[in-house]
Amino acid sequence: MDVLDIAVGVLRCEEEICLSLRQKHQSHADHWEFPGGKIEAGESIDEALKREFIEELGVQTDNWQPLIEIPWVYDKKGEEVSVRLHVYQTYDFDGTPHGKEGQLVRWFNQNELRELTFPQANQGILTALELGDRYAISGRFADSEDFSARLDKVLSDGIKLIQLRAKGLDEAEVLKLAQDNIDAIHKAGAKLMLNGTPEWLAQTRADGIQLASNQLFEYDSRPIGKDKLLGASTHNAEELTQALKIDADFILLSPVLPTATHPDMDALGWEAFAEMVKEIPVPVFALGGMKTELLNQAKLNGAQGIAAISEFWK
Ligand SMILES: Nc1nc2c([nH]c(=O)n2[C@@H]2O[C@H](COP(=O)(O)OP(=O)(O)OP(=O)(O)O)[C@@H](O)[C@H]2O)c(=O)[nH]1
Structure with missing residues (x-):
């Protein structure tokens, strides 16, 4: 099975984390997600994150640090889709994040995240954010x-x-x-x-x-x-x-x-x-x-x- 490599970015500001709401036409509609998307051919994870944050949120980002890598298999209309989420985090950004593709974008306090609905694969991201190293x-x-x-x-x-x-x-x-x-x-x-x-x-x-x-x-x-x-x-x-x-x-x-x-x-x-x-x-x-x-x-x-x-x- 082909694996889709996805760059996922946890953008942080003090105790808060920036999330986007997935739109009606997307899989996992109305689920919150950490912004990001598919890594394009020839792109590094860092390049993909910087590109996605400009395209989706209109912010320049830097200093991305690895948080966790998540292999997951989703069922998409009866077909198995295998993804690998490469999750990175940073506090380093310029600009005010806003939904450039019409999506809702919001900052949440880290301790509010457990109340929200995320795609299933994100449970490991939430835990990784809560536990120290x-x-x-x-x-x-x-x-x-x-x-x-x-x-x-x-x-x-x-x-x-x-x-x-x-x-x-x-x-x-x-x-x-x-x-x-x-x-x-x-x-x-x-x-x-x-x-x-x-x-x-x-x-x-x-x-x-x-x-x-x-x-x-x-x-x-x-x-x-x-x-x-x-x-x-x-x-x-x-x-x-x-x-x-x-x-x-x-x-x-x-x-x-x-x-x-x-x-x-x-x-x-x-x-x-x-x-x-x-x-x-x-x-x-x-x-x-x-x-x-x-x-x-x-x-x-x-x-x-x-x-x-x-x-x-x-
Ligand atoms: N950006 C992002 N993607 C996530 C998260 N959690 C998670 O399972 N994913 C999955 O990773 C893939 C992201 O791909 P994408 O952002 O480039 O694609 P898309 O929404 O157009 O994908 P779609 O074809 O699934 O609708 C989706 O299958 C999505 O469900 C997350 O927190 N952020």
Whole structure:
């Protein structure tokens, strides 16, 4: 099947994002979209974005940075159409965006986006915009006071996504840790993922659950509501497929590099990681041997960012 390569641009101004409403004669009529369009033969993604923003919105743009790449297959009047959305973002533009093709163009605050109707493939873009590029997983701690102190350090480092993982503790102890620390996490504008079950999640104000790879196969469909985040931990193609089947919002793929936490597992390496991520329409964090200085390399290989225990949990 031929794949249509589409350049998609997230134009940002402080907390706001510029969207266009698709018109009656287009597919996905009356859905909001990030402006963009098909990449023409011989054009780079950057050139396509600059051209589309002049043609559709009358603005000059620059400094486009990659956000996420989304492979998707749409059904168009009974025929399968395969697209690859190359999603980039920028804050750098000149002029006032307006609908040059008669379309409605509007700025929305980022936290209004979940209320709007988008083409289905855009779910991964919304998640990519909401999650940061560093995901801290809790490691060792002596007691609850020590946990809070280490968590404070993570938050003061500006990390916005944290997983509470405490394998030695029972349900009541994990839930208590979540309850005792959730206000500090939310105050810092961060989100808490529980390494646990949907039942645990229901008893807390945590923002989502992170399912271990073996848990993924306990479900045939998404085990929690859309108002919470579903993270899936994976190591191979089979687990990735299952993660998508149960509608995970984002994925951890590991081990990318050798890691002391799982010395028995072979590392994937960046090349295999990038190949696998290319097939995934939601954000994927690289895990295993990750260090802050590898963040750019992770992004170049298609990752949302890096996840780590020892690098972030000091
Ligand atoms: N520009 C843009 N396209 C998107 C988004 N999400 C998404 O699935 N797409 C899909 O990517 C394709 C965009 O192609 P286009 O903008 O050049 O073409 P078009 O509207 O004339 O396409 P059509 O032939 O599907 O009506 C469409 O199939 C569209 O549904 C998005 O946020 N922005």
